[in-house]
Amino acid sequence: MVKITFDGIEVEVEEGTTILQAARKIGGDVVPPAMCFYTPLKGSGGKCRVCLVKVAQGSAKDPRPMPKLVASCITQVQDGMVVENTTNEDVLNARKGIVEMLLINHPLDCPVCDQAGECDLQNLSYEHGVSATRYEEERRTFNKVDLGPYIQLHMTRCILCYRCVYTADQIAENRVHGVLGRGDAAEIGTYIENVIDNEFSGNVIDVCPVGALTDKTWRFKNRVWFTKPMDAHRDCPTCSGKVTLWTRGEEVLRVTARKDQYAEVEEFICNTCRFDKKEVKDWTIEGPRHIDRGSVISANHYELPVVNVPIVPNLPVSTKKNLPQE
Amino acid sequence: MGLKILTEHINVPGIETLEVYRKHGGYKSVEKALKTMSPDEVVEEVKTSGLRGRGGAGFPTGMKWSFLAKPEGVPRYLVCNADESEPGTFKDRWFMEKNPHALVEGMITSSYALGANTSYIYIRGELLFVLRILEKAIAEAYAAGLLGKNILGSGYDLDLHVAPGGGAYICGEETALLESLEGKRGNPRNKPPFPAVKGLFQCPTVVNNVETIASVPWIVNNTGAEYAKVGVGRSTGTKLISASGNINNPGVFEIELGVPVEEFIYSDQYCGGIWNGKQLKAVVPGGSSVPILPANLILKTAAGEDRLMTYESLSDGGFVSGSMLGSGAFIVFDEDQCIVRNTWNYARFYHHESCGQCSPCREGTGWMEKVLHRIEYGHGHQQDIDLLVSVAKQIEGNTICPLGDAAAWPVASAVRHFRDEFEWHIKHPKEATAPGAVYRGQLDAVTA
Numbered sequence: 208m209v210k211i212t213f214d215g216i217e218v219e220v221e222e223g224t225t226i227l228q229a230a231r232k233i234g235g236d237v238v239p240p241a242m243c244f245y246t247p248l249k250g251s252g253g254k255c256r257v258c259l260v261k262v263a264q265g266s267a268k269d270p271r272p273m274p275k276l277v278a279s280c281i282t283q284v285q286d287g288m289v290v291e292n293t294t295n296e297d298v299l300n301a302r303k304g305i306v307e308m309l310l311i312n313h314p315l316d317c318p319v320c321d322q323a324g325e326c327d328l329q330n331l332s333y334e335h336g337v338s339a340t341r342y343e344e345e346r347r348t349f350n351k352v353d354l355g356p357y358i359q360l361h362m363t364r365c366i367l368c369y370r371c372v373y374t375a376d377q378i379a380e381n382r383v384h385g386v387l388g389r390g391d392a393a394e395i396g397t398y399i400e401n402v403i404d405n406e407f408s409g410n411v412i413d414v415c416p417v418g419a420l421t422d423k424t425w426r427f428k429n430r431v432w433f434t435k436p437m438d439a440h441r442d443c444p445t446c447s448g449k450v451t452l453w454t455r456g457e458e459v460l461r462v463t464a465r466k467d468q469y470a471e472v473e474e475f476i477c478n479t480c481r482f483d484k485k486e487v488k489d490w491t492i493e494g495p496r497h498i499d500r501g502s503v504i505s506a507n508h509y510e511l512p513v514v515n516v517p518i519v520p521n522l523p524v525s526t527k528k529n530l531p532q533e
Numbered sequence: 534m535g536l537k538i539l540t541e542h543i544n545v546p547g548i549e550t551l552e553v554y555r556k557h558g559g560y561k562s563v564e565k566a567l568k569t570m571s572p573d574e575v576v577e578e579v580k581t582s583g584l585r586g587r588g589g590a591g592f593p594t595g596m597k598w599s600f601l602a603k604p605e606g607v608p609r610y611l612v613c614n615a616d617e618s619e620p621g622t623f624k625d626r627w628f629m630e631k632n633p634h635a636l637v638e639g640m641i642t643s644s645y646a647l648g649a650n651t652s653y654i655y656i657r658g659e660l661l662f663v664l665r666i667l668e669k670a671i672a673e674a675y676a677a678g679l680l681g682k683n684i685l686g687s688g689y690d691l692d693l694h695v696a697p698g699g700g701a702y703i704c705g706e707e708t709a710l711l712e713s714l715e716g717k718r719g720n721p722r723n724k725p726p727f728p729a730v731k732g733l734f735q736c737p738t739v740v741n742n743v744e745t746i747a748s749v750p751w752i753v754n755n756t757g758a759e760y761a762k763v764g765v766g767r768s769t770g771t772k773l774i775s776a777s778g779n780i781n782n783p784g785v786f787e788i789e790l791g792v793p794v795e796e797f798i799y800s801d802q803y804c805g806g807i808w809n810g811k812q813l814k815a816v817v818p819g820g821s822s823v824p825i826l827p828a829n830l831i832l833k834t835a836a837g838e839d840r841l842m843t844y845e846s847l848s849d850g851g852f853v854s855g856s857m858l859g860s861g862a863f864i865v866f867d868e869d870q871c872i873v874r875n876t877w878n879y880a881r882f883y884h885h886e887s888c889g890q891c892s893p894c895r896e897g898t899g900w901m902e903k904v905l906h907r908i909e910y911g912h913g914h915q916q917d918i919d920l921l922v923s924v925a926k927q928i929e930g931n932t933i934c935p936l937g938d939a940a941a942w943p944v945a946s947a948v949r950h951f952r953d954e955f956e957w958h959i960k961h962p963k964e965a966t967a968p969g970a971v972y973r974g975q976l977d978a979v980t981a
Contacts, residue, residue, distance in 0.1 A: 253723035254891050256931050275930045281723045304927030308896040341920055344903045367889060386718065386889070389701070391899040393889030 209286040213237060214294050226279035226290055227258055231469065238469075239292050240302075240331050242309070242416050243368035244280035246471050251373050252280035255366065256305050257331060261298050264289035276301055299335070306335045311342040312391065313417075314363050322418030324431035327470060328366060330501040347391060354384065355402040357409060357423050357482050362394050365419035371395065371411035378475050379407040395419070406445055409481040413464050413472050424482050425453075425461040432503040434460055436496035441489060446477040451496050452487075459485045470500045535789035536763055538751045538771045539744065543631045549666060551673040554634040560679055562642045562750035567687040570753070575646035579749060581757030583769035588614055588705075588742030589820065589860040590935075591844045600729040601647055602737040610738040611649040612714065613640060613746050615656040615663075616698050616705040620821040620882055621862030624773035625743040627785045629656075629663050633670035637693065639746035641679060642753055644691050647739055651692045655710050658700035667695050702886035706934045707740040708732075709888065720890045721934035742860075744773055765791035768843035772858075774803075778865035781805035794818070794840045794847075795832050798865065811867040815950075818847050819859020821879045822939030824946030825872070826856050852946065871971050873958050876947040877905035883940035894937040897928040901944050908955060911962030918955050922948055 210219050213230050214237045220229045228246075230238045239260055244252035252258075258280045262273040267287025276298060279290070292298055310332055317323040349362035367386065372395070375382035383404075384397040397403065403411075412420045434453040441448045453461040462481045464472035484490065498504040547553040554560070566575050580595030601609060613636065617625040629636055636654070644652045656664050671693055674680045682690050696714055698704045704713045708722035711733045732738025748770060752760045761769045768790040777783045780798070782805035788797065797803045798813065807813050816831040817823060832840060835854035840846050847858045866875065884902040889895045901924050907913050925941035925948075932938070948955060954972040958965040965972070 253933060256891050256893055256933075259931060278723070278933075301927070301931055304923075305893055305931065308892050308900075308927065311896050311900060342900065344900070366892065367895065369890075388889070389703075390884060390887035390889045391895050393895070 209284055209288075211284045211286075211288040211290060213290045214292050220284060222284075224284050225252075226260060226262075226277075226282050226284055226288075229284050230279065230290075230292065234468075237293055239279050240327070240334070241280055241469070242327055242331065242366060243370060245370050245373070245414055246469075247475075248370060248373040248377060248414070251368075251370055253278045255309070255368055257302055257309075257335075259298060259301050259305070261291040261295045262288060263291050263295075302335050303337065306331055307337060307341070309366050310336060311340065312347040312363075313366070314346060314348070316364070319427075320364065320418040321421045321426055321431075322364075322415075324503040325470075325501075326418060327416035327501070349394060352396070352400075353423075354397060354420075355404055355408070357478065358403060358412060359421050359423050359426065360395060361419055361421065362396075363419075364417050365395055366417055367393055367395070368416055370414040370416065371420055374411050374414050374475075375403070375405075375408070378410050379405040381405060406477050406479070407475060409478045410464070410472070410475045412481075413466070413475075416470070422461060422481070424485070428460050429455060436498060436504060438465065438493040438496045439490035440493065441480065441484065441491060443477060443480050446480060447474045448476070448480060449474055450476055450480055450490075452490060452492070454487070457487055459487060459490075465496070466500060468499050535787075535792070536771060537787055538760075538763075539628065539635070539747055539773060540632075540785075540787045543628075548632055549634070549670065551634060551670070551677055554632070558754075559634055560638050560641075562753040563638060563645075563679060564685060566642045566645055566753050567685055567689055572646045572648055575642065575749075575753060578752055578757040579646070582752045582760035583757075583764075583767060584745065584748055584752065584760065585768070585844065586742055587744035587748070587772065587860070589619070589822075589857075591858065594741065594745050597729070597741075598647060598739060600727075601739055602730045603648070604737070608651065608736050609647055609649045610733045610736060611640065611644045611647050611652040612707075612710065612733060612738055612740045613652070613654040613743060614705060614707065614710055614740050615654050615660075615743050616710060617743070617860075618657055618700075618702040618705055619860050619862060620879070621777055621817065621864045622775050622820050622860045623777075624775045624785050624861060626657075626660055626663060627775075628747065628773065629660075629743060630666060633663075633667045634674070635747045635750070636667070636743055637670050637674050637680075639749045640693055641674075641684070641691060643739075643741070643746050643749050644693075645689055646749075649739075650690050651694070653714060653733070654693070654695045655704070655714055656695055656697050657705075658698045661697065664695055664697050671695065701888075702882075703888045703934075703936060706936060709934065710740060711738065720888050721936075723933060763789050765841060765843050766845060768845060768858075772842070772861050774842070774861045774863050776804050776863045776865070778863075779808050779811065779867035779870065780865050781808050788842055790841075790843045792842045794842060797842055797863070804863075804865065807865065807867050809867075811869065813865065814868045814870060815866040815872065817856075817862070817864040817866075817943070818842075819857045820862035821864070821882065822935075822942060823857040823859045824852055824855070824942050825876075825950065826854075826946075827950045830854050830950070831856075852942070853949075856946070868973065869969075869971050871909075872947055872951040872954050873905065873909050873965075876944055877902065877909045879943045880905050880940065883936065887936060887940070888934075891933045891937070893928045894932045894940065897924050897937070898940045900924055901940070905944070908958050909966075911958070911966040913955075913959040913962070915956070915959055917959065918948055918952065921945075 239258040242255035259276040260279045264270045266285030352360045383401040387396045437452045439452045464476045542557040584594045585591045704719040709719040713719040728738045813828040834849045880902040884898040887898045925945040928937045929941040957972045
């Protein structure tokens with residue numbers, strides 16, 4: 208076990224843990240955001256650079272600070288390491304700069320984007336973005352591409368986190384999509400117009416931090432915040448069958464894997480569960496899903512029983528006096 | 534002219550053949566190292582020599598070699614980085630083309646020192662003709678028993694392969710090079726682990742520049758202490774400089790490190806002065822990625838000392854008033870060259886060559902290019918200058934590999950030293966976009 212100090216909070220973690228995972232052990236507001244790192248995917252991380260932190264002391268043995276900001280998702284902790292995230296001005300400025308970079312070519316079409324309300328980039332730009340853009344040039348755009356009958360790729364929104372590539376590599380078999388081109392002309396693509404046809408291909412939608420990969424059975428059906436997430440399961444021969452149903456009334460609008468606090472899926476699910484089982488009778492409902500990640504849903508707290516409480520709890524006496532008397 | 538370590542026999546006719554090369558003392562270091570020295574002794578010699586990486590970063594080679602992890606039963610690799618693609622740099626191409634056996638000899642001696650039984654020369658894809666020259670030289674070496682099994686009866690085996698890249702600048706970055714060599718997309722890896730621990734095929738690997746490896750035979754033959762006598766301070770030995778731009782005598786020069794910059798530009802031995810008797814405006818002393826310096830700062834440091842062609846002297850003053858020796862691509866600008874246009878040209882290169890893996894570099898390089906394009910073509914605004922500085926700062930240091938820094942430095946330094954020229958471009962778009970128009974205000978400041 209090694210001990211590190213993260214934003215002034217001491218935490219003990221196992222050797223080989225990354226700074227980000229150590230911060231997640233603390234939890235709360237000090238955790239650096241992560242757009243490309245995804246715990247279940249080996250090799251992910253280090254690309255988006257929003258998780259940059261300052262290592263003010265390398266280790267107890269070698270107390271020199273690291274010269275550059277480091278990506279916390281791929282840097283392993285050392286005993287006695289001192290890390291600064293929200294307490295360091297440079298880190299916050301660098302993060303602001305990187306969020307700006309991520310947004311200059313992003314279409315900001317949140318009003319028509321299916322991801323809106325549970326989008327990591329949206330949350331990130333609320334927290335670290337600036338209100339105005341300094342980018343005057345034309346934004347990079349791509350045509351929408353259908354990757355088979357279930358998935359649509361809208362490359363214009365993509366931030367090239369590579370998560371879907373790793374998913375196709377590690378979760379599914381026979382990866383047919385990857386990154387083509389280089390620099391800001393790089394794009395996710397199936398060379399050429401290939402169809403992603405695989406029982407686990409739908410997971411690329413779940414891992415996408417933005418609205419670049421969307422579920423065609425759900426596109427434009429509804430907004431996230433109008434739907435109710437319910438934990439449900441079924442006996443599935445290919446996957447665990449443990450999912451979250453997003454329902455409105457008796458209608459199952461969408462099926463996704465269960466995601467934790469950091470929007471990482473607990474268990475990957477198969478395409479049959481995700482795309483074909485769209486009726487309540489297909490599922491055993493366990494109860495409402497508690498969403499504690501950055502999502503508009505978590506603002507609702509609908510799962511708490513609604514008790515009879517006054518809408519304005521402590522109405523000042525003076526106001527009451529002025530109410531019309533019966 | 535000074536001592537010639539790399540280029541002594543380079544103009545001998547037929548030096549590219551094994552026969553002539555051996556006649557001029559070739560492959561002596563292989564015999565000496567394999568028969569009389571242990572691998573550690575060779576590493577020690579290189580350490581004593583103070584040889585520093587000639588690819589740009591200038592990291593001490595002996596130290597790099599001693600960092601190589603040596604776990605039991607795991608092969609080690611030596612990879613020669615011949616993916617020379619920095620704008621302004623052409624020394625490795627010229628050297629390999631002229632004297633391929635010198636590189637092959639260096640590879641054998643260095644591989645022996647590192648205990649590598651398979652080594653690779655990763656060559657830039659555009660240099661296909663050089664690849665053929667190297668392959669011919671390697672075939673000759675195999676036939677003479679200098680490569681393959683049991684080299685010169687010493688019991689040491691080495692296979693040497695030449696692998697061409699696809700012509701991407703990013704594959705000159707060592708981890709991207711290894712990815713590319715493994716047959717994958719040339720994306721730089723996250724570090725750590727460094728190649729010395731997990732490199733090619735996840736095995737310990739050393740990646741060295743062509744010139745670094747070609748310097749090793751001389752060090753083995755003449756001892757590291759002898760090599761350390763050449764040069765100034767921690768910049769030992771000789772260096773190939775690719776001189777280009779507005780000079781009378783462009784080309785590759787081998788210099789002893791420590792030649793004054795002024796002498797290098799104006800002496801007939803080297804660049805031979807600025808062409809047509811024009812005035813010197815600026816110099817990029819180490820390839821397009823290092824900061825540009827105006828005439829007054831390249832000849833003298835901020836403290837008023839003469840600047841020398843050494844790693845230390847050129848970086849004297851940090852990035853405020855200094856630059857870097859880099860890969861030794863010495864690009865000279867005369868008074869008629871437009872710094873804005875040149876900066877835009879560099880930015881365009883880095884925009885094109887960014888791998889697109891990490892966000893600051895992918896988005897930032899394109900952004901800088903577009904802003905510079907706007908200024909150059911007379912559509913800039915006053916706030917664009919600060920925008921450029923700010924974008925460069927957002928990229929610098931926040932990326933996976935040094936390409937982000939390499940893209941940010943030339944832009945930031947051009948604005949730092951030639952701000953008035955940028956301002957002139959923005960204030961007078963009509964004059965600035967006229968054919969052949971150049972801002973000359975800076976020159977008065979230089980001569981005054």
